[in-house]
Amino acid sequence: MNSVIIRAFLLYSTLYHVASDEVQATPRFTNEDDCGVSVISRSGAISRVVNGTASAQGQWPWQAAIVLSSGGSLSVICGGSVINNKWVVTAAHCFNNEPLSDISVFLGVNDKSNGNEANRQILQLESKTCHPNYTENGNFANDICLLRLTSDVSYTTYIRPICLPNQGSSESVGQSCIVSGWGETENTGNNNILQYAEVSIIDHTLCSGWYQAVGLSIPENHICAGYELGGTDTCQGDSGGPLVCQQTVSGSTSYILQGITSFGSGCAEVRRPGVYTKVSEYIDWIDEVVGSSATSIERHSWALVFLCFQCCFFVIQAVY
Structure with a gap:
């Protein structure tokens, strides 16, 4: 039984870190090195949107x-x-x-x-x-x-x-x-x-x-x-x-x-x-809305669902 618990814990730890890495790979809001940069410009003086x-x-x-x-x-x-x-x-x-x-x-x-x-x-x-x-x-x-x-x-x-x-x-x-x-x-x-x-x-x-x-x-x-x-x-x-x-x-x-x-x-x-x-x-509000989006939740959810199936499998093995 101890070996089952250890295997379950190791699997959980692995899945948790994989899921966390996936979520962090998509920024909640832009703080990327290439944000706010335009590689195209127009020469000449800037005027107006009205008279633009x-x-x-x-x-x-x-x-x-x-x-x-x-x-x-x-x-x-x-x-x-x-x-x-x-x-x-x-x-x-x-x-x-x-x-x-x-x-x-x-x-x-x-x-x-x-x-x-x-x-x-x-x-x-x-x-x-x-x-x-x-x-x-x-x-x-x-x-x-x-x-x-x-x-x-x-x-x-x-x-x-x-x-x-x-x-x-x-x-x-x-x-x-x-x-x-x-x-x-x-x-x-x-x-x-x-x-x-x-x-x-x-x-x-x-x-x-x-x-x-x-x-x-x-x-x-x-x-x-x-x-x-x-x-x-x-x-x-x-x-x-x-x-x-x-x-x-x-x-x-x-x-x-x-x-x-x-x-x-x-x-x-x-x-x-x-x-x-x-x-x-409104940055905190933006972070809250974007950070609680389905993309982040789904990645954690699927990892946890898979973890549950694996844990059940190990428990059944141990019992029978």
């Missing part, structure tokens, strides 16, 4: 298009960001109880009007998890949603994940960051082509004062980015898309997802900068 600069294909490889199928037609309803090979993050207000089967995630898109564009990947949704405390009561608090894909993203030159910040970290006021999307350009550019812009992080208290003038409040877990005099901004249709800021560590530079396009008052107006969900305030 057209992106080169693959310039912002984490950019996702959230596409709704309705009445036989497809439309980009929001942007999003790839955070690992199974998950995309976007804004909660992008959705209005649509069936998951009507929503797709398009990756590697530059010209949304070109259905034959190379380097695209089209993925379906397995699940949608929006923040439980999201509220659209005038200030869009907790405006964040996680989309789990039915199949893995294949990373290419044109499709790569964005880095996430540390929980509770802060961006610097005045820091220049990038927004991107296929939203309204107010006749200043072709919104079929992914547009991008440089915006500046604005002090939260200052921004809140500007918005109070029009009866709006800025949640604590949001940040403002743009310019006091306007002229540069995200607009309708850019919701859910990324606000990314560069950081350099040990000589290596990458982009970090600091914000998710949430709301504003008009587009590119004076003292009405864009307002973005502050991603660093």
